Amino acid sequence: MAMRANSEFDEDPPVGTSQGLFHFTEGALAYAGCYLHDHDSPVHTHSFVEVAFAVSGRGTHNCLNGRHEMRTGDVVLLRPGVWHGYENCSQLTVYNCCFSGELLRRELAWTREDPLLGYLLWSGPYSSAGRGMLLTSLDPSAFGECLTHLDAMAALRHRPQERHRGDIVGRLSLLFSQLGQAVARTGPLPSADRGPAHPAVGRAMRLLEADLARPWTLTSLADELHVAPGYLVRLFKSATGLPPMAYLAQVRVEQAAVLLLHSEEPISGIGRAVGWPDQNYFARRFKAHYGLSATTYRKRFATRAAHLHGPGPAAAHRAALHDSLSKTVDQNPHPSVASDPPS
Secondary structure, rough: OOOOOOEOOOOOOOOEEEOEEEEEEEOEEEEEEEEEOOOOOEEEEEEEEEEEEEEEEEEEEEOOEEEEOOOOEEEEEOOOOOOOEEEEEEEEEEEEEEEOOHHHHHOOHHHHEEEEEHHHHHHHHHOOOOOOOEEOOOOOHHHHHHHHHHHHHHHOOOHHHHHHHHHHHHHHHHHHHHHHHHHHOOOOOOOOOOOOOOHHHHHHHHHHHHHOOOOOOOOHHHHOOHHHHHHHHHHHHHHOOHHHHHHHHHHHHHHHHHHHHHHHOOOOOOOHOOOOOOHHHHHHHHHHHHHOHHHHHHHHHHOOOEOOOOOOOOHHHHHHHHHOOOOOHHHOOOOOOOOOOOO
């Protein structure tokens, strides 16, 4: 499929380096940009949600779930903290859409209670098979619609964010709709035919996310919601495919990854901060999710980071870092973070 007129390669993406992860800095909410991978892009991670659309060329996507040969129309969605990269690239053009966890938890929180979008953004990647990612493929018509929305988001990059927050949320919502329908066509989804989730499910998610360090139990959560524990499990699992405590574990490990990358807090302190004070238990849960120990994960990815900057104060920082990054960006829009993929 040919590139759309507005989908020019982003030769000057808002990228800087400081600690191999990508993350939004002050004020940034979402970003869309097109990249040409004519070299391999070694594994890296990021602290936001990334959706990568394969536009043309070929290459192999590599992540904990294995390797996948990317074809035009393929889409990979990755939750924060998931490592991935591209191998054997030959003119692989990828349109990246990235948005912050803050946006997902606030303006886009309603997606959790929508059967299709809840699976796309939350329960699908959070499932044991998903390992933090979800893969789908779009037909040419749906892919063209998605490119339209991506182009519109890219055009908003230099507009005042405070005036266009609604435009960003609207375009993302339309994009999610196309992706959700594509995922639904691949097979039956949990709760897809059961209508919106019970309000208690959304409230439970917000309670858990707001206080990860609390020693939650199913009983204490049910007491907060004034429902019976067994009833809460049935509601939650029907809506998300996961029981409440399994969902909490996914949120905890995701936040732990962000803290490992963004702070110098000891690993034991990070375990306590996310509600796993037992260091051995925290170590087991983290490695089960990311395939790496917390120590290895931090050592591999928290050495060089690329920032996706928002408008305002971050602009000066972006300008100062641009010169040192320009060659790296030209050769590989995703700066190299690790020399070898995890085994």
